[in-house]
Amino acid sequence: MNCTIGLDYGTNSVRCLIVDTATGEELGTSVYDYPTGEAGIILDASDHNLARQHPRDYLKSLEDSVAEAIRDAKSQHGDFDPKRIVGIGVDTTGSTPLPVDANGTPLALLDDFRDNPSAMAWLWKDHTGHAEAAEITDLAKKEHPEYLAKCGGTYSSEWFFSKILHCLRTDRKVCDAAATWVEHSDWIPAVLSGTDDLSKLKRCRCAAGHKAFFSDAWGGYPAKDFLSKLDPKLGDLRDSLGNTTYTIDTATGGLTDAWASKLGLQAGIPIAMGGFDAHLGAVGSGIATGSLVKILGTSSCDLVISPNDSNLPDIPGICGIVDGSVLPGFFGLEAGQSAVGDIFNWFVNTICPDGEQAGSHEALTEKMAHAQPGQSGLLALDWNNGNRTVLVDQRLTGLLLGQTLHTRPDEIYRALIEATAFGALAIINRFEEYQVKVSEVINCGGIAEKNPILMQIYADVTGREMKISRSAQTCALGSAIAGAVVAGNAAGGHDGFAVAQEAMTGIKPTTYKPDAANHATYQELFGLYMKLHDSFGLSGHTEELSQVMKDLLLIKEWGNA
């Protein structure tokens, strides 16, 4: 029996999964919570945009989670032998860049910068660079509109250059000490394979393409003179980034002796290039041409791939289209909803917090489970956290319509679920309008696992069968698959992703098939949803209304200023 390790660095914890490369059986697993900050995140009470992580936690959790997963595998399988681990794959959140010195050591691991948040990892949801993001967008619009075309028209405050530019503006000392900035997803593989020569550091396609304007269409990362106009030091950074990025079929190198000894593994086993958690989750869900993988959690990430020899048009509102970001040889197309579970949590925890009995997810779900589509007369927009796809507009807000004096909380709860289903259908429709056929939908993530009523509503709304990924840990599984591919068949892995996914992934036996009558009613409701969607969301579509949500935000900000 051969197996690989998948390491999944999430927002609050890291997961380690040991997987049988022949069957995909999950032999051992562990979860390790980052010890620093609040639930692993360093916050700043005076600036709610700030969210950092300490790289020390990443190293400690690496050691501990692998050890624990091996213990777990041994306890479940008496004959388990860590020597049979033939490769390692890694995924992380992103864009989560950290400044490193000339040896590749994160500044936060040096005494001088130990407690300086600017020297730590800037977690994906750090929004301190929002002004810099707008500055980058403005300059790109003027000078390089092609940069924006592949990422939905707006450069986000969550992304690589926004964060670094903000650091340049606010903590010059850190920037001066940094030889370069590295994504979390690139740093862990570099650590494991001992890459302390920065010129040899491999950067992954996934982060570069989706968050750092990387495309072969313009020779890799954005032009130095573009970055220099934002700040000369950002132009210098360009030199350190190189011109090549790598897909997950590439090994960064072999496991160093030191780490092999620390982790109890064989030295030299290959470490795969890293990628973002959602992208590896798609791999672990068995993504292939024609399948849409939905990673459903607090928000959703929807991924599709399309052969990279196809003549794929730009698709308006799709956040990113990056060659090789999910699988080598395919364009990775990323879409998503800014809030899914977060909307239900908001309603349950904040609006309707009627204790365990009446106001819990379970109680509301039970009450609304047998409702008929349209029976409540309610219709909602799923924009409480903006709209990522297809409108790409954070300055949109929620809407609920149809309330009477008899409207019940469970009816609103169901309307919110339906709204996220309508939003999901709008994404599917957008793909298909641009020749990207969606022939199956595979869901993964906690909500997909635990909420059959929601999955049935998604099936009824979309008119499509909803499949659920077999693994509950698809991101880590995807990384383990990458580990198997860089190991190769001869070493007990696989030669390429197609065979690896075939062997190691699958869907659960229970799927959710659309009910024809419910789908017919939902088609009517979706028509009404799209009227609201276009009227409030599409600039110029309905002159009087398309500014209403934004005007309210302006009044709010003006009042708060």
Place this chain on the structure above:
Amino acid sequence: MNCTIGLDYGTNSVRCLIVDTATGEELGTSVYDYPTGEAGIILDASDHNLARQHPRDYLKSLEDSVAEAIRDAKSQHGDFDPKRIVGIGVDTTGSTPLPVDANGTPLALLDDFRDNPSAMAWLWKDHTGHAEAAEITDLAKKEHPEYLAKCGGTYSSEWFFSKILHCLRTDRKVCDAAATWVEHSDWIPAVLSGTDDLSKLKRCRCAAGHKAFFSDAWGGYPAKDFLSKLDPKLGDLRDSLGNTTYTIDTATGGLTDAWASKLGLQAGIPIAMGGFDAHLGAVGSGIATGSLVKILGTSSCDLVISPNDSNLPDIPGICGIVDGSVLPGFFGLEAGQSAVGDIFNWFVNTICPDGEQAGSHEALTEKMAHAQPGQSGLLALDWNNGNRTVLVDQRLTGLLLGQTLHTRPDEIYRALIEATAFGALAIINRFEEYQVKVSEVINCGGIAEKNPILMQIYADVTGREMKISRSAQTCALGSAIAGAVVAGNAAGGHDGFAVAQEAMTGIKPTTYKPDAANHATYQELFGLYMKLHDSFGLSGHTEELSQVMKDLLLIKEWGNA
């Protein structure tokens, strides 16, 4: 000291008020809950549209409430002498018609019909005649559009002929036994003054004009052949209605010996013509040309008067314009919001029922009291129970917009209050657009009394000072004023309403003045409110959206059918 009695028959109880005619001082008061049914209302579990009251309750409550008010006056004022009561006025809910026999006795007081709901009083909120209302509207549209012009374009299921026509269709025996149908507001004065000759029964202008198509413009009640087309028996009823109706300066007659002895009052004191509670409430609030009286409760009733020698145009969306319905010599103009307090109660009791501490009106009010206008980013429409004025459309529903993942219940609560304030401003604006100047706003009712934050929001939204009626029982006070006017100055009352109101009404010393900065922000928000209002409420205004709420109701009804 002379005084009069005001009797106010509400939905669940009757109030009796004894008032000093010289000062308006309230000497004694009592509340008597109707004993029959649920909170005084006979319901039918199999038909939620049904709401009846037993006329037996009206008589019993008359006796008991007057006796209790006299006891109360004596206990507060040792020298109080019921012989100084010089007149009686009466107001009731409406349209609340009841079938009577040839002696004016309600059928429900006869052995044969005692327990038959069709023979009882059909309470204002009985909606069993909704199909018949549509039938009457359709026929009037075709044959007498002028009938509809004065009542907002639609004949309501709550009104006189809808209820009688429904009885004709469902309980012929009751209709055959009925010599005529009488409004509750006409029956009580008739009882007190001993009118058992139906040909002498006086019907009040208020009920006839607002609920039974009565206007001097077409010779009183609607044409017999119009009613006959609906049902020949309804044509026969027309003969019993007469051609004259009376305003509240008219006495129906003097208190009979029998009732004088029962109530411990002087025989022969004049009984004023009755009217609806809201209309007498306006009188008790001191309504005059230029004042808008808002009766704020579960819904709102907004009343304005305008001299009847003025050339008043029809005002689109104003429910009724009736000569003399509030005060003789003036057009009474009735507007209103289908839900005000009901919306807040719905939110507190149904959506956010987080116990006394967190989710009560008091707790939510305290939390939102110091919020700035626009600070929440929320905007709502106050249509959870449809829109009575100015859209006159029951098939409109609620809307809440601007929610984020951080939106709190107290912010929604405030947005709902603001929505009712915007709805109130839309009504004021409509009056003023049609030359009915609103130079002061007087509020009464529980919400106005108890919620200074709400009153300040109303002032800030409308940019007008909000005054509160001095009396907490303006309806009963208005009736007592009518009692004083029919008594006349010589008998210890007053010659006419102007002097009576001057002597007997007033406003509270505390008023709510608009804050200029808040008003400026609310003007912005009101502009956005009106965009939503027109887009969703005005047929054809925004082609895609003006049907959305109705389409949802159609889908709901289609699904439930």
